[in-house]
Amino acid sequence: xxxxxxxxxxxxxxYGTGAAAVAALNGLDLVCAPGTFTAVxxxxxxxxxxxxxxxxxxxxxxxxxxxxxxxxxxELTEARRTRLRRERIGFVFQGFHLLPYLTAEQNVAxxxxxxxxxxxxxxxxxxxxxxxxxxxxxxxxxLPAQLSGGQQQRVAIARALATGPDIILADEPxxxxxxxxxxxxxxxxxxLVRELGATVVMVTHDPxxxxxxxxxxxxxxxxxxxxxxxxxxEAVAGQMAHLxxxxxxxxxxxx
Amino acid sequence: xxxxxxxxxxxxATAMTATFVAILLGTAVMGSFTPLIQVALEPGTPxxxxxxxxxxxxxxxxxxxxxxxxxIVSTVGVTVRQREVEIGLLRTVGAEPRQVRALVRxxxxxxxxxxxxxxxxxxxxxxxxxxxxxxSGGVVSEQVAHxxxxxxxxxxxxxxxxxxxxAAGMAGSRASRGPATVVLxxxxxxxxxxxxxxxxxxxxxxxxxxxxxAMTMATGKDAADPSEAMAMTGSLGLVxxxxxxxxxxxxxxxxxxxxxxxxxxxxxxxxxxxxxRRSHLLAGVLAPVMVLSAASVSILMLVGxxxxxxxxxxxxxxxxGFETANLLNNVVTAMICAFAAIMVVNAFxxxxxxxxxxxxRLRLLGATPGQVRGSILAExxxxxxxxxxxxxxxxxxxxxxxxxxxxxxxxxxxxxxxPPVLVAGAVxxxxxxxxxxxSRALRTTSGAR
Ligand SMILES: Nc1ncnc2c1ncn2[C@@H]1O[C@H](COP(=O)(O)OP(=O)(O)O)[C@@H](O)[C@H]1O
Ligand SMILES: [Mg+2]
Numbered sequence: 001x002x003x004x005x006x007x008x009x010x011x012x013x014x015y016g017t018g019a020a021a022v023a024a025l026n027g028l029d030l031v032c033a034p035g036t037f038t039a040v041x042x043x044x045x046x047x048x049x050x051x052x053x054x055x056x057x058x059x060x061x062x063x064x065x066x067x068x069x070x071x072x073x074x075e076l077t078e079a080r081r082t083r084l085r086r087e088r089i090g091f092v093f094q095g096f097h098l099l100p101y102l103t104a105e106q107n108v109a110x111x112x113x114x115x116x117x118x119x120x121x122x123x124x125x126x127x128x129x130x131x132x133x134x135x136x137x138x139x140x141x142x143l144p145a146q147l148s149g150g151q152q153q154r155v156a157i158a159r160a161l162a163t164g165p166d167i168i169l170a171d172e173p174x175x176x177x178x179x180x181x182x183x184x185x186x187x188x189x190x191x192l193v194r195e196l197g198a199t200v201v202m203v204t205h206d207p208x209x210x211x212x213x214x215x216x217x218x219x220x221x222x223x224x225x226x227x228x229x230x231x232x233x234e235a236v237a238g239q240m241a242h243l244x245x246x247x248x249x250x251x252x253x254x255x
Numbered sequence: 256x257x258x259x260x261x262x263x264x265x266x267x268a269t270a271m272t273a274t275f276v277a278i279l280l281g282t283a284v285m286g287s288f289t290p291l292i293q294v295a296l297e298p299g300t301p302x303x304x305x306x307x308x309x310x311x312x313x314x315x316x317x318x319x320x321x322x323x324x325x326x327i328v329s330t331v332g333v334t335v336r337q338r339e340v341e342i343g344l345l346r347t348v349g350a351e352p353r354q355v356r357a358l359v360r361x362x363x364x365x366x367x368x369x370x371x372x373x374x375x376x377x378x379x380x381x382x383x384x385x386x387x388x389x390x391s392g393g394v395v396s397e398q399v400a401h402x403x404x405x406x407x408x409x410x411x412x413x414x415x416x417x418x419x420x421x422a423a424g425m426a427g428s429r430a431s432r433g434p435a436t437v438v439l440x441x442x443x444x445x446x447x448x449x450x451x452x453x454x455x456x457x458x459x460x461x462x463x464x465x466x467x468x469a470m471t472m473a474t475g476k477d478a479a480d481p482s483e484a485m486a487m488t489g490s491l492g493l494v495x496x497x498x499x500x501x502x503x504x505x506x507x508x509x510x511x512x513x514x515x516x517x518x519x520x521x522x523x524x525x526x527x528x529x530x531x532r533r534s535h536l537l538a539g540v541l542a543p544v545m546v547l548s549a550a551s552v553s554i555l556m557l558v559g560x561x562x563x564x565x566x567x568x569x570x571x572x573x574x575x576g577f578e579t580a581n582l583l584n585n586v587v588t589a590m591i592c593a594f595a596a597i598m599v600v601n602a603f604x605x606x607x608x609x610x611x612x613x614x615x616r617l618r619l620l621g622a623t624p625g626q627v628r629g630s631i632l633a634e635x636x637x638x639x640x641x642x643x644x645x646x647x648x649x650x651x652x653x654x655x656x657x658x659x660x661x662x663x664x665x666x667x668x669x670x671x672x673x674p675p676v677l678v679a680g681a682v683x684x685x686x687x688x689x690x691x692x693x694s695r696a697l698r699t700t701s702g703a704r
Contacts, residue, residue, distance in 0.1 A: 058619065079623065082618075082621055082622075082623050083621070085619075085621045086620060086621020086622075087621070091619055091620070093619075097616045097619065097620075099525075099613065099616065099617070100532075100533070100613070101528045101529045101532040101533045102525075102528055102532075106528065110620060111620055111621060113521045113524060114521055114617075114620060114621050114622045114626060115621065143532065159620075
C-alpha cells in the first residue's frame, strides 16, 4: 500500500480548561490517499476549521497524530513545522489571502522565495505554467485588486501548487464566490487531482461543492460519523439534513 | 452618532492612541509657552521683559500650532484611511457622506477633548518650570512672576480642538468621497497619480525657498543687521522638507526603485514591492522622517555657524537678542524633533496594527517570524534612507546661504560631524519603531484569524 498523503489518527483539540473546555476535535480519524479529492462536511461548529489548522500544522493538536506523506508533524518544533508547511502543504482560503502588493506571478512565486530565496531560470517557466494551468496565463502581471474574485482564487490555487506539495488544504475555497465562478474553481481543483495527481482536502458546507470530490467525510462534534464515495449533491444534502437533525436533537437533550 | 463614535473608538484603540498622543503632546508643548504671553501682558511685568516674553510665547506658539496641525492631520488621516473598509460598509448600508464626516468628527473630538485637557494640566506645570529656566538662564529677570496662565491655557485647548476638528474634517471628506463601495484598503495600490494640490504645495515651498536662498546670498553679506540672514534662512530647510513631504509617495517609489538592487533575499523582495506599490501607506512614515532630519540638521548647523561667526564688539543688548534667538532656535528644533519622532512611532504602530492580517498571511504561507520581521525592517530601511537623504538635501536650503553670508563659504567650517550623527539618530528611530510595532503585531497575529 502507498503512503497516505494525509493520515490523521485520534485527533483531539480542546479549547479552554476546566468546566469551560470545548472539545472542537474529539478523536478524529481520517486517511487520504495520494491523488484523491476529499471533501469534509459538517454542521457549523463541528470542528472543520480546527481540523484544517491541525492538519496543516498551523496549530498543535491536544492529542493524536497528523502524518503528512509519512512525516509525523505533531512531534516537530515550530520552526520545522513552518518549513514543512511551506514545502509540503498548499493552502487555499475562503478569503484568497493574496498579498496585495505582489502581482499574480509574484504571489505564485512567494512560497518558493520563502523556502529558498532566489527565483532562478528553472522556476520562472514553472510559475508561468502554473498560471497557464489555472487559466491566467494572460494576467501574470496583474495585482490582486485588478483581478475578479474567481481569478484571485485561481492565483491562490496556483500558489498552493508552487512548491509541488504533498497535499492541498482548502477551507471553504468557494465561500466568497458566486455559484458560476465557484463551479469553475471546483472544476479546476478536480482537474488538478485528475491530471496532475494532486491531493486535495476541502472543507465546505455546500453539498454542490462536495459533489466535485471523490469522497465526502461527515463531521459531527469533532468526530467523523460517515463517509460517502462518489457523492452526488442530492445525496450529500440529504445526509447533511439528517446530521443537522441529529445535532439539533442532541442539543435539545442537553438543555 | 455619539454612541456609534464611542463604540467605534473602543474598537480602534491602537489607532486612536496615535491621535491621542499627538494632541496631548501638542497641547503640552504649546501650553508651556502660551502662558508666557499672558504673563507678558500682566500690568506688573516690566516693559523690557514684555517684549522677550511676547516673542518667546508668540514665535513658539505659532510654530507649535503649525507643527501640531501637521502632526494631527497626519495621524487622524492615517487612522481614517485605515478604516476605509468600515466606512465603505457604513456607506453601503446607507450612511450619507455627511454622516460619515460627522462620525469622524465626533470620534476625533472625543479623543481630542480628553487629550487636550490632560495636555493643559501637564502644561500648567511645565510652563512654570519654563519660566524658572528662563530666569535662571538670565533671559528673563527674576521680577517677573508666573500668573498661572489659565486664560492662555484655555485658549490653547480651544485652539487645539479647532485644529483637531479641521484635521478630522479633511480626513472625513477624503474618506467619504467617491462611490459607496467597499474597497479593501489593503488592496488599494499607490501607483496612481498624485493629487494636484500636492504638486502645488511642493512647487510653492521649493520656489519660495530657492528665491529666498538666492536673495540672501546676493544681498545678505552687505546687510547692516547680522541677524537678518538668520531670520531669512532659518526656516528654509524646514519649508523645503514640508513641501517635499507632500510628494512623499512619489519620492518613496523613486527611492525604492533606486534601492532595489540592495534589497536582496525574500524580505528585501517583499519590502521593495510594498514600498513601491503601496507607497501611500508608508508615505505617512516617510514625511515625518524627512521633516525630522531636515529640521534637526538645518537649525543645529545654523546655531553652530552663528555662534562661531557672530561679530565681536556688538552692544550687549544685540548680543542678548542673539542669545534669545538661539534659545528659540533650539527650543523650536527640540519641539519639531519630538513631534516628528512621535509621528514616526505613531505612524508605524498604526500601520502595522492594520497589517496584522497580512503578516498572519505570510506566516500561513510558511514565512518564519524572522522573514516577516526582516521584510518590515527592510521597508523601514528604505523609508529611513529616502527620508534622511531628502531631509539632508532640504537642510542645505538653510545651511548653504547662511554659511556663505557668514563668510564660511558654501560648506560650514566646523561641526560637519553633526549631520551624520543626526541622520544616524533618525535612522535608528525609524528602525526601532518599526521593530517594536512588528513585534507587537506578530504577537497578536495568532489571534487575527
Ligand atoms: N480559538 C478558539 N477558542 C475557543 N473555542 C474555539 C476556538 N476555535 C474554535 N472553537 C470552538 O470549537 C468548535 C469547532 O469550531 P470550528 O472548528 O471553527 O468549527 P467549524 O469550522 O466546523 O464551524 C466550536 O464549538 C468553536 O466554538
Ligand atoms: Mg469554520
